[in-house]
Amino acid sequence: MKTRLQVFHYRCGKCRQRYDALHLPDSHYGLFLMRTPIDGELAILDALHDEVYDEVDTILKKLPETRGMSALKLSDLLQGVFSVACDPSASGCEYSIVAEAACPGCGAADSVSWVASEPPVIRELQLESPTHKNWLRLSASGKISAVRRRVASRK
Numbered sequence: 001m002k003t004r005l006q007v008f009h010y011r012c013g014k015c016r017q018r019y020d021a022l023h024l025p026d027s028h029y030g031l032f033l034m035r036t037p038i039d040g041e042l043a044i045l046d047a048l049h050d051e052v053y054d055e056v057d058t059i060l061k062k063l064p065e066t067r068g069m070s071a072l073k074l075s076d077l078l079q080g081v082f083s084v085a086c087d088p089s090a091s092g093c094e095y096s097i098v099a100e101a102a103c104p105g106c107g108a109a110d111s112v113s114w115v116a117s118e119p120p121v122i123r124e125l126q127l128e129s130p131t132h133k134n135w136l137r138l139s140a141s142g143k144i145s146a147v148r149r150r151v152a153s154r155k
């Protein structure tokens with residue numbers, strides 16, 4: 001899918017290196033940019049038309065761990081754990097909806113700050129959707145345990 005992305009200027013809080021990363025210029029409901037934090041590979045997720053996104057959502061809502069969780073927290077958690085259902089990138093890394101673009105200097109991703117390019121610098125890229133081949137080979141119970149492990153590892 002041809003995707004318009006905006007350049008954001010980053011600064012690493014650890015080693016002070018400056019670098020650029022791409023983001024969706026504005027929010028479209030259900031549209032997410034996925035990235036591999038270190039290599040900066042990108043994929044585009046149209047969650048409204050991705051059956052696996054629905055499937056993970058349904059599994060998540062049935063888990064005892066999410067009982068009583070607000071809709072907002074549940075959707076944050078869904079975005080956080082969705083990588084579990086996506087095949088790795090060409091370089092073998094995991095795509096994530098929530099991962100920040102890591103610093104190319106020191107690899108840190110937890111202390112970066114950024115500003116959007118202004119006026120907006122737009123790049124148009126051809127991005128693929130994440131695939132789910134490994135996920136689709138799992139049994140129903142295998143899927144549930146995979147999601148539970150992810151939920152547990154986020155606490």
Ligand SMILES: [Zn+2]
Nearest residue numbers: 012015103106
């Ligand atoms: Zn750094």
